[in-house]
Amino acid sequence: MKKADLILTDISYILTMDENLTEYKNADIVIKDGKIIDIGENKKNEYFGKTITGKNKIAIPGLINTHTHAAMTLLRGYGSDNPLKVWLEEYIWPAEGKLVSYEFVKDGTDTAIYEMLRNGITTFVDMYFYEDAVAQSVKESGIRAVLCTGILDFPTPGAKTPDEGLQKTEEFIKQFEKDENVFPAVGPHAPYTCSPQTLKKAFELAEKYDTLYHIHVSETQFEVNDIKERYGNTPVKHLKQLGVLNERVLAAHMVHPTEEEIDIIAENKVKIAHCPESNLKLASGVAPIPKMIEKGIVVGIGTDGTASNDDLDIIGEISTAAKLHKGYNLDPTVLNARQALKMATIEGAKAIRKEDKLGSLETGKNADIVLIDINDPHLQPLFDPYTQIVYSSNGKDVDTVIISGELKVLNKKVLVFDKEHLIEKANYWKNKVLEK
Numbered sequence: 001m002k003k004a005d006l007i008l009t010d011i012s013y014i015l016t017m018d019e020n021l022t023e024y025k026n027a028d029i030v031i032k033d034g035k036i037i038d039i040g041e042n043k044k045n046e047y048f049g050k051t052i053t054g055k056n057k058i059a060i061p062g063l064i065n066t067h068t069h070a071a072m073t074l075l076r077g078y079g080s081d082n083p084l085k086v087w088l089e090e091y092i093w094p095a096e097g098k099l100v101s102y103e104f105v106k107d108g109t110d111t112a113i114y115e116m117l118r119n120g121i122t123t124f125v126d127m128y129f130y131e132d133a134v135a136q137s138v139k140e141s142g143i144r145a146v147l148c149t150g151i152l153d154f155p156t157p158g159a160k161t162p163d164e165g166l167q168k169t170e171e172f173i174k175q176f177e178k179d180e181n182v183f184p185a186v187g188p189h190a191p192y193t194c195s196p197q198t199l200k201k202a203f204e205l206a207e208k209y210d211t212l213y214h215i216h217v218s219e220t221q222f223e224v225n226d227i228k229e230r231y232g233n234t235p236v237k238h239l240k241q242l243g244v245l246n247e248r249v250l251a252a253h254m255v256h257p258t259e260e261e262i263d264i265i266a267e268n269k270v271k272i273a274h275c276p277e278s279n280l281k282l283a284s285g286v287a288p289i290p291k292m293i294e295k296g297i298v299v300g301i302g303t304d305g306t307a308s309n310d311d312l313d314i315i316g317e318i319s320t321a322a323k324l325h326k327g328y329n330l331d332p333t334v335l336n337a338r339q340a341l342k343m344a345t346i347e348g349a350k351a352i353r354k355e356d357k358l359g360s361l362e363t364g365k366n367a368d369i370v371l372i373d374i375n376d377p378h379l380q381p382l383f384d385p386y387t388q389i390v391y392s393s394n395g396k397d398v399d400t401v402i403i404s405g406e407l408k409v410l411n412k413k414v415l416v417f418d419k420e421h422l423i424e425k426a427n428y429w430k431n432k433v434l435e436k
Helices: 071-074 082-097 100-118 131-141 162-176 198-208 220-231 235-242 258-267 276-281 290-292 312-330 339-344 344-353 386-390 419-435
Strands: 003-017 025-034 037-041 046-053 057-061 065-067 121-128 144-151 182-184 213-217 249-253 270-273 300-301 368-373 400-401 406-410
Touching: 003 037, 003 368, 003 386, 037 198, 057 162, 065 249, 065 270, 065 312, 065 344, 071 082, 071 100, 071 131, 071 419, 082 339, 082 419, 100 131, 100 406, 100 419, 131 144, 131 162, 131 182, 144 162, 144 258, 162 182, 162 198, 198 213, 198 235, 198 368, 220 235, 235 258, 258 290, 270 290, 270 344, 276 312, 276 406, 290 300, 290 312, 300 312, 300 339, 300 344, 312 339, 312 386, 339 344, 339 386
Parallel strands: 003 046, 003 057, 065 121, 121 144, 144 182, 213 249, 249 270, 270 300
Antiparallel strands: 003 025, 025 037, 057 368, 368 400, 400 406
């Protein structure tokens, strides 16, 4: 027998989410040195090592949240029920301007990571400020994250000028460019908050270091109209004209692209982070995701920040996405359960250009694995594991979370960060918000 670090045995269903959507029943996953080294039936008879039973559980790849603002957990629910422009300009930005600091971001991110791990998220994409604080939380917890400082043309908690933001971004990239958990990226906020010069400088930086270029695009009709008035073009065409669209671009939201713009997105291999619940709550609209998928565009799923969602439950997000697009398109076959789960796994990995290591359960890939407990009446009887996950389960059904072969959640208990301490910190910052 061969030695392994961890063996997940007798897993009721293994949904590998590979290109063929290979499935196994009553099978095992073998882990060594942070990687999956074997997968299939009766593998437990070939290896020895620590074992965890997968009986009455579904194994899926670690879930990938392709767009959020982690520290905004401390503003959860603040300024709710307002349009995006009002929400940002009258609530969020003033609060951030007075309160955002290293400590605020660290405490908010710790809380977010606890919630994400509990919901089966093993990788997230973050755009915010004080990303060194976010990186500290990532390193302490062992989660993975694509991190970028939001770059804007006006003073922010992160930088007084866009050039300072770019300088800090470059320093951050140099610090973490070879890290296994922190993936630095470049994050110009949006076409309406960044000048053409800023957008181009940010793109040059992303090209220089071969990083992701993460940006909000066409989130609202207001943004579309604003860009038309300022530059005589719709947002995607504006970015195309500037030469800042290619396969490294991960565009968040993309609610209002035209048919022509969808073709431009496809031709330039731009990836999309779809945030249906945030878009619904802020009444931004419904993104034409089925049309994008038909064109071969890679679409991942994102929660956005909890200030506009208000949770970090990615399973709930894919459920919302699947049902939203069926109803909106009056077609029950649109965005089926398999497609929806792909958005949170292998398509999410493609969106962040990490599909060689993440997003599916295959030998040689990182052992980022989630076990979902199906031994509960609301998940029985089980005819199809994909539909059960997408339409019947939620993040609270996540039983076990493994990242690089290390346990982060076991028996539905998060093993990193102290829950009571996080609640104390959340209430501390709540009082600070109310004071301001």
